[in-house]
Amino acid sequence: MTTATAHGPAIGMLGIRFESIGGLGAHAAGQILASAAVLRLGLNGAHFSSYGSEKKGSAVKSYVRLTDHDTPIRSSAPIDAPDCIVVFHTALLSNPVTVAGLKAGGTLIYTAPAGERPEALKRVARTCRVIRVDAQTIANEEKSRPNAVLLGALCGALDALDARAVLAELTATFEKKHASAVPHNTRAFERGMAEGELIQGLACGEGDLPTMRPGPVWGYATAPIGGVIPLPGNTITNNLTTSRTGYMPVFGAEKCVHCGLCDIVCPDYCIVWGVVGDGPVPEVTRMRGIDYNYCKGCQRCVETCPTGALTREEERPGMAARLRVPIFDRIGGGLNTK
Ligand code: SF4
Ligand code: SF4
Incomplete structure (x- = not known):
């Protein structure tokens, strides 16, 4: 009782x-x-x-x-x-x-x-x-x-x-x-x-949801002998969208002097560069933007940028997908879920 x-x-x-x-x-x-x-x-x-x-x-x-x-x-x-x-x-x-x-x-x-x-x-x-x-x-x-x-x-x-x-x-x-x-x-x-x-009318399941606890992929009974990794991963498919805590860096090209400092401090290599040939100096490397699939929103780039070309802004739904510059053209915009 x-x-x-x-x-x-x-x-x-x-x-x-x-x-x-x-x-x-x-x-x-x-x-x-x-x-x-x-x-x-x-x-x-x-x-x-x-x-x-x-x-x-x-x-x-x-x-x-x-x-x-x-x-x-x-x-x-x-x-x-x-x-x-x-x-x-x-x-x-x-x-x-x-x-x-x-x-x-x-x-x-x-x-x-x-x-x-x-x-x-x-x-x-x-x-x-x-x-x-x-x-x-x-x-x-x-x-x-x-x-x-x-x-x-x-x-x-x-x-x-x-x-x-x-x-x-x-x-x-x-x-x-x-x-x-x-x-x-x-x-x-x-x-x-x-x-x-x-919120009414959204949930439409029945009964308790099943419990789930993520388990290790390999255990003592199943791990390959010798610590071999038969399926090596590749961070190309990692999407760090969920890591951001509500803020993202936003790039304003007009203030950028292409100094590369943001790239030096970025821990996840998500600053995207490209060679352009139609500027005052032909064939130069320019900062093009950020691939938000790999950006965790740590704001180091914003704090480092000397010109204010990068600003910390509140992230709204769809914003990352709209502003993203893919670092790997082959996989384009298909990975971003936000
Ligand atoms: S630190 Fe700022 S000015 Fe320098 S390349 Fe990055 S965005 Fe451009
Ligand atoms: S916020 Fe952090 S992870 Fe994202 S681009 Fe800037 S330095 Fe890189």
Whole structure:
């Protein structure tokens, strides 16, 4: 039997999974949520994140389990079948693992501009609540981070979460380190609560989504003898679109002096050059633009460009495909999904 908490009705066992990429603050959001639940709401809570190399752009999953104070949490395994999934970047929805295991009566929150309805959400059960919020734009406008907006949207969506407690924990976290960020985060959080849009008629699946956990391609029983790699990969097909955290460099040719500094600092070789023969000096090499398939949005090129020819701009749907200059002509524009 469950009992009411000091701050609201009993919650039973609530599993929340944040699907994100490094740099958007999913790990910090999970910490804040679990701390608020334990320290301010009298619940039991557990939180951990899993990620690869600790850098901007790598995949991050953050898990929060909450139970009533009289229900112990015995598991510290990943949450394969969550009640709620929060997706920090729209492009992650193209991978079925992102929404795997969502319960039929669950809640899915995704970030996207108004009107964007990812096809991938059709797989979600029609009985789920699907909520859209434009976390990146709100974060930019309020000079905050997407995680503050999405925490607000989460509190707006789940009655079990007391928004005042979560906001108080968010404030306490930043007061210690970046006090000037507190009013920005508060506005971002409140807008996340208020601006979540319930999307109806998009999800049309049935029942719980099957769970999925990516496994290693080769194990001890299947790896070829001698560490031979029979199918060597090639980064030509890598698409780093999902690595970008809402901003991309945009090239303005009129200010470029073709000095090559951007190319020197770019870690992913996505600056595209070409030989042109009709300028004042014939047959010269010119900077032509950026292949966004390989650009992770680190902004090193923007910070390095001495003339302002590269600027950091908020990425909107379709922008990368429109501005992209393919570095490999043979595979043209076929790889970009954004
Ligand atoms: S650093 Fe700036 S000016 Fe130099 S090549 Fe790159 S875009 Fe052009
Ligand atoms: S933001 Fe600039 S430096 Fe960074 S990956 Fe993209 S093109 Fe290269």
